[in-house]
Amino acid sequence: MMERFLRPEIAALRPYESVVVPGNVKMDANENPFPWPRGMKEELLAEVVEWNRYPDGTAAELRERIAAYAGTERENILVGNGSDELIQILLHTFAGPGKTMLIHPPTFSMYAAAARITGTRVAEVPLLGGSRLDLPQMLKACAADSSIKLIIVCNPNNPTGAQFAREDVLELLKETDALVLVDEAYAEFSGESMLPLIDTYPKLLVMRTFSKAFGMAALRLGYLAANQELTGYLNRVRQPFNVNSFSQKAGIIALKYLDEYQDQVEIIKNEVKLLYNGLREIPRFSVLPTRANFVLVQTEEAPVIVGKLGQAGYSVRNLGRLPGLGACFRLSPALPQENEQFLRTIKQLTGTNL
Numbered sequence: 001m002m003e004r005f006l007r008p009e010i011a012a013l014r015p016y017e018s019v020v021v022p023g024n025v026k027m028d029a030n031e032n033p034f035p036w037p038r039g040m041k042e043e044l045l046a047e048v049v050e051w052n053r054y055p056d057g058t059a060a061e062l063r064e065r066i067a068a069y070a071g072t073e074r075e076n077i078l079v080g081n082g083s084d085e086l087i088q089i090l091l092h093t094f095a096g097p098g099k100t101m102l103i104h105p106p107t108f109s110m111y112a113a114a115a116r117i118t119g120t121r122v123a124e125v126p127l128l129g130g131s132r133l134d135l136p137q138m139l140k141a142c143a144a145d146s147s148i149k150l151i152i153v154c155n156p157n158n159p160t161g162a163q164f165a166r167e168d169v170l171e172l173l174k175e176t177d178a179l180v181l182v183d184e185a186y187a188e189f190s191g192e193s194m195l196p197l198i199d200t201y202p203k204l205l206v207m208r209t210f211s212k213a214f215g216m217a218a219l220r221l222g223y224l225a226a227n228q229e230l231t232g233y234l235n236r237v238r239q240p241f242n243v244n245s246f247s248q249k250a251g252i253i254a255l256k257y258l259d260e261y262q263d264q265v266e267i268i269k270n271e272v273k274l275l276y277n278g279l280r281e282i283p284r285f286s287v288l289p290t291r292a293n294f295v296l297v298q299t300e301e302a303p304v305i306v307g308k309l310g311q312a313g314y315s316v317r318n319l320g321r322l323p324g325l326g327a328c329f330r331l332s333p334a335l336p337q338e339n340e341q342f343l344r345t346i347k348q349l350t351g352t353n354l
Contacts, residue, residue: 009116016113021315025338027331028317030158030186030294032215032268034335037260040253047249055245062248065255066223070195070208075228078235079243079251082220083185083209087114090150090205090224093237094179095120100147104133106322107154108183123148126323130288130296131162135171142176151176154183156190159319159330161290163190173201179230181205186292188213188265189272195225202227212293213265214254219247268293271333278343282352294332301350302327308349314342 003011018029026033035041063077070077080086087110095101097119103111105124115122123145125137133153142148151172156163173180184206187193195206205226211217221243224234254261275295279287286298296319299305306318306329316331333339346352 009119013113013116016110019315021310024310024313024315025334025342026315027334027342028315029217030212030292030330030332031217032213032264032293033333033338034215034264034267036215036254037257037264040257040260044246044250044253047253049245049249051245053245054241055243055248057240059243059248062243062251063223065252069255069258070225072195072198072225073228076198076225076231078224078226078231078238079248080222080224080238081242081244081247082211083183083207083222084110084114085220085242086207086222086224087111088118089234089237090181091115091118091120093234095150098147099149100145102138102141102148102151102178104138104153104157106130106157106159106319106325107152108158111152111154120150121147127157127160127162128324130160130322130325133164133168135168138172139175142172142178146177148176148178151178151180152183153180154185155192155194156186156290156292158185158292159294159317159322159328160288160296160325161292161294162288163192163291166192166194169194170201173203179203179205181207183207185209185212188261189269189293190291192291198225198227202229205230210251210254214261215264216247216250216254219250221247221251267336268333271336271339274339275331275333275343279346282347282350284350294330296325296328296330298325298328300327302329305329305346305349309346312345312349314345 059079063074066077067074091114100121100123101115102123104127112122125134128134153169182194198204207224210221279285284299288296309316316329319328322328
């Protein structure tokens, strides 16, 4: 009855749903399965937070620490309440009605959702085999449509795990009249980044998160790096006090534990290899190479497998049918002993010899 009040763009949207099954081993959200490094939680809880006061609206100390970690200047850093907020800030600032965003499906679903919310049109150039940007078609699309003002490249890509060639992204920066956002949520796992190039390429923006390698998904903290002119425009749109005091303190402290986090990253990368190799042994499964902290499996049995795994105590992500890939499911490592048991379980469910 109230639908008549909705903007047309919102009427077709569906809320993002994250299903949590109590007691199941969580392998469906690309999270860091390990607890925070020893001593970090205690150090955070010992911090003095003035709960009755607004947070530092500029997040000055956090941005200073992030800039040191990323090898740039504080003025080049914008922090947000998770990457989702940063995507919306970006689209509100540089896109919106009459403008178009170019993406490469399959990719992170929140790009298109944020575009719809902001009234931005979406143009799509599907990946080649789920692993490569179709650069000629992307360049052709930009040349044919002057309304394309933003290109988003998810690198490594979610949900495929592919690492795209740096040369392809540079070509988009050089040969199009569009800003290029590189979403590097999984950069700590791939070991590759374009963040050092933000001053060389004025149209380049790079987005990162504390939710993956740093295991802070519950606190919703992300950041975007770009030249000072771009961050200045983005700050005009950013809501005041958008990152709470506790999350700011947590981010500052987390960056003091880089060695411990790197140890966790190396373990996770090894567990990804374990899952990748184990899943490849299952007939009818095609497992895509990955540079992220998750694995994508192509199989027409995906919905059935996901259901059976759920009943067996493992939550993995059913992705439906992805462009160019068909039915797929995605999983990220749990703890090492849980991953070993998971492989035994999925092989039993699929009738694969152990």
